[in-house]
Amino acid sequence: MMKFLRSAQAKKLGSWLALVVTVTVMTGPPGNPTQPTLGFTSSFSERVSFFGLFPAPRGVLFLALALLVAGAVLAYSRVAKAPVQRARAAVVPKYQALAGKRTFRLSWYAVVLLGAVLLPHLVTDPFWQSAMVSQIAIYILLAIGLNVVVGFAGLLDLGFVAFYAIGAYVTAWVTGALPVAAPFHHHLNPFWAIPIAIVVVMIAGVLLGVPTLRLRGDYLAIVTLGFGEIVTIFMNNLYGITGGSTGSNQIPHFSIHLGSLKYLWGLNPVPYYYLTLGFVVLFLIIFSSLEHSRIGRSWVAIREDEVAAESLGVNPLKYKVMAFAIGAASAGFAGVMTAGQSFFINPATFTLSFSINILVLVIFGGMGSIIGVVIGSVVIQTLSMYLIHTPPAGFQNSDLYIYLGALLIAMMIFRPAGLWPSKRRRREFTDAGVEGTASIAGGQ
Amino acid sequence: MSTPMFDVSGVTLRFGGVTSLNNVTLHHNRGEILAVIGPNGAGKTSLFNSLTGVYAPQEGTITFDRDGSTPLSVIGKKPHRIASAGVARTFQASRMFPAMTAFENVKIGAESHRGFGVIGAMVKGPQTRRHERETDATTWELLKFVGLEQQANVLSGSLNYGARRRLEIARGLATNPKVLLLDEPAAGTNPAEKIELTELIRRVRDEMGVSILLIEHDMKLVMSLAERLYVLNFGSVIAEGTPDEIRSNQAVIDAYLGSTDTAKGGE
Numbered sequence: 001m002m003k004f005l006r007s008a009q010a011k012k013l014g015s016w017l018a019l020v021v022t023v024t025v026m027t028g029p030p031g032n033p034t035q036p037t038l039g040f041t042s043s044f045s046e047r048v049s050f051f052g053l054f055p056a057p058r059g060v061l062f063l064a065l066a067l068l069v070a071g072a073v074l075a076y077s078r079v080a081k082a083p084v085q086r087a088r089a090a091v092v093p094k095y096q097a098l099a100g101k102r103t104f105r106l107s108w109y110a111v112v113l114l115g116a117v118l119l120p121h122l123v124t125d126p127f128w129q130s131a132m133v134s135q136i137a138i139y140i141l142l143a144i145g146l147n148v149v150v151g152f153a154g155l156l157d158l159g160f161v162a163f164y165a166i167g168a169y170v171t172a173w174v175t176g177a178l179p180v181a182a183p184f185h186h187h188l189n190p191f192w193a194i195p196i197a198i199v200v201v202m203i204a205g206v207l208l209g210v211p212t213l214r215l216r217g218d219y220l221a222i223v224t225l226g227f228g229e230i231v232t233i234f235m236n237n238l239y240g241i242t243g244g245s246t247g248s249n250q251i252p253h254f255s256i257h258l259g260s261l262k263y264l265w266g267l268n269p270v271p272y273y274y275l276t277l278g279f280v281v282l283f284l285i286i287f288s289s290l291e292h293s294r295i296g297r298s299w300v301a302i303r304e305d306e307v308a309a310e311s312l313g314v315n316p317l318k319y320k321v322m323a324f325a326i327g328a329a330s331a332g333f334a335g336v337m338t339a340g341q342s343f344f345i346n347p348a349t350f351t352l353s354f355s356i357n358i359l360v361l362v363i364f365g366g367m368g369s370i371i372g373v374v375i376g377s378v379v380i381q382t383l384s385m386y387l388i389h390t391p392p393a394g395f396q397n398s399d400l401y402i403y404l405g406a407l408l409i410a411m412m413i414f415r416p417a418g419l420w421p422s423k424r425r426r427r428e429f430t431d432a433g434v435e436g437t438a439s440i441a442g443g444q
Numbered sequence: 445m446s447t448p449m450f451d452v453s454g455v456t457l458r459f460g461g462v463t464s465l466n467n468v469t470l471h472h473n474r475g476e477i478l479a480v481i482g483p484n485g486a487g488k489t490s491l492f493n494s495l496t497g498v499y500a501p502q503e504g505t506i507t508f509d510r511d512g513s514t515p516l517s518v519i520g521k522k523p524h525r526i527a528s529a530g531v532a533r534t535f536q537a538s539r540m541f542p543a544m545t546a547f548e549n550v551k552i553g554a555e556s557h558r559g560f561g562v563i564g565a566m567v568k569g570p571q572t573r574r575h576e577r578e579t580d581a582t583t584w585e586l587l588k589f590v591g592l593e594q595q596a597n598v599l600s601g602s603l604n605y606g607a608r609r610r611l612e613i614a615r616g617l618a619t620n621p622k623v624l625l626l627d628e629p630a631a632g633t634n635p636a637e638k639i640e641l642t643e644l645i646r647r648v649r650d651e652m653g654v655s656i657l658l659i660e661h662d663m664k665l666v667m668s669l670a671e672r673l674y675v676l677n678f679g680s681v682i683a684e685g686t687p688d689e690i691r692s693n694q695a696v697i698d699a700y701l702g703s704t705d706t707a708k709g710g711e
Contacts (some may be wrong), residue, residue, distance in 0.1 A: 286566045293565035293572065294555040294579075301541050301552050308539040311496060313527035313556040313619055322562065424543050427599055 015107030154303030159228025167335020201332030247346025366418025532616030542601025553618030
């Protein structure tokens with residue numbers, strides 16, 4: 001059974017099934033606000049007739065169609081593609097295995113994305129809808145950004161919140177919500193803050209990185225810690241510029257005014273959810289292609305052995321600064337989202353414990369594993385929100401970190417590489433020290 | 445013969461009060477297999493580190509000339525800069541990237557000296573993909589060259605010593621160097637692997653046209669491989685010559701080789 005589940009055919013079948021479900025739901029009847037799941041369920045049960053021939057439930061119909069097409073494609077590829085694939089696999093053994101795994105992975109991602117898109121229709125509790133944006137999606141952005149720095153490049157950054165804060169304050173600045181005058185005469189829509197904030201934050205990353213990234217390990221951690229504190233203290237004390245501890249004035253919501261296209265993001269969290277989700281997906285794609293590019297490999301090389309990497313012509317400082325700037329970009333964007341959704345911002349949000357919180361998400365999920373970090377963020381943040389929303393007897397909000405700390409300790413004992421370690425780390429834990437037994441992985 | 449590959453003259457390297465290299469002068473000719481031998485602590489690895497920019501000697505000059513017309517002053521340059529100029533090296537205790545497969549280890553070397561775009565890497569543009577294909581091809585060729593294509597997808601940390609040594613050579617060659625510096629390549633290998641390694645090093649020079657500079661304690665290997673040797677003792681060059689000349693040099697016998705009865709010495 002397990003063997004069948006791992007075979008390429010099973011994976012293909014799985015991806016086809018996912019496609020069937022998607023198409024069925026997409027072409028199905030529209031949803032109903034009072035019964036959010038109705039649109040989903042009736043997509044399958046509704047009977048339709050196929051060219052007036054045989055009426056059947058839609059789900060069954062699409063399934064039959066899909067199996068038909070899948071069978072045809074499979075038969076075709078057996079005949080036409082097999083020799084080519086075999087020839088290629090003989091030259092480069094890993095290609096064949098990769099191709100099969102890729103389809104499987106992509107279909108999984110599609111299913112998860114579909115779930116994420118449907119989520120606000122299934123979860124209608126306003127608390128959770130708002131938590132999905134401000135406590136989960138934003139934290140995912142921050143965690144995957146920190147993962148680039150800590151997980152990929154191996155640089156311990158304890159002041160990551162600084163970039164988030166800069167992103168938020170830049171938004172307040174360009175929308176004219178700070179005591180200091182806005183940079184342009186016109187008060188901009190927070191949308192324009194997105195590119196501006198990302199550029200400013202990346203510059204901040206470079207400015208912090210160039211002098212400090214010559215330091216290694218603990219020293220770097222201390223310097224970044226200091227940087228985070230400096231930013232918070234500036235925000236607190238520069239009354240004339242940042243508004244001090246009271247923070248900003250009202251920051252306008254996101255809106256689109258392009259000719260006849262007008263849309264205003266108001267108080268309802270759902271539109272923010274979709275906006276953030278879009279950017280989460282964008283950042284996930286960018287970060288994962290970076291991970292598998294020469295930049296990602298250079299990060300790993302520097303993390304593993306800086307001297308050896310240098311001897312191969314890899315400039316460590318350049319790549320480390322790059323990691324800082326790229327990681328900061330997603331934090332900067334998270335800052336814009338936070339500022340654009342909540343009316344105002346103040347320094348109390350951007351504390352050291354916030355940086356630590358993000359670091360916990362990365363460690364919990366699995367350093368260096370993008371999927372792991374996303375899962376980690378969702379699990380921990382959902383758990384925290386659950387404890388806050390429906391507290392068990394005797395639970396107080398200030399106890400939260402006790403529970404998270406205990407969870408983290410348990411994790412370090414039972415799954416030291418994280419909830420969902422990266423492929424590289426997983427192999428390190430299972431493969432290392434077993435000399436010569438490993439054959440070409442997936443070469444057959 | 446044109447200008448030498450490495451022209452080291454009057455190099456002195458001090459760490460506080462300790463003089464690690466004392467007025468060392470050395471020439472490495474183009475296409476030559478040159479060896480540096482000497483007892484432990486003689487300054488051999490310090491010399492390598494000075495040649496690759498890890499250390500910056502206080503006195504003297506080191507000039508690397510890639511093709512006979514572009515002399516590059518090494519002292520004060522960063523290691524990655526010297527590496528991209530065409531100097532590859534291996535390390536005494538082999539330094540792999542243990543979490544990476546053998547393939548990836550070599551690929552890092554192959555792609556590090558290419559130009560690249562960050563945006564291209566983010567969106568996997570056509571140029572990036574072409575570069576990936578080309579570096580993949582180079583990597584496979586090199587793995588075949590050192591005989592490791594069967595272990596391509598094995599984590600380098602789980603390879604045995606002999607394979608690690610060969611992988612390090614492949615990784616160095618991937619940077620498209622003109623000279624390869626080998627720091628005790630035979631350390632920790634068994635006699636059969638030593639023979640293979642000797643053969644491999646000779647092939648690197650003959651087939652790839654890469655000059656070799658090596659440090660080695662195994663006298664059998666050095667004497668059969670090297671065309672010329674320098675002998676270091678307490679940071680100074682005490683002798684220079686062909687293997688036969690070195691074998692009969694009294695100063696070398698006193699300092700390093702020992703009397704003919706115990707002609708192994710060194711370790």
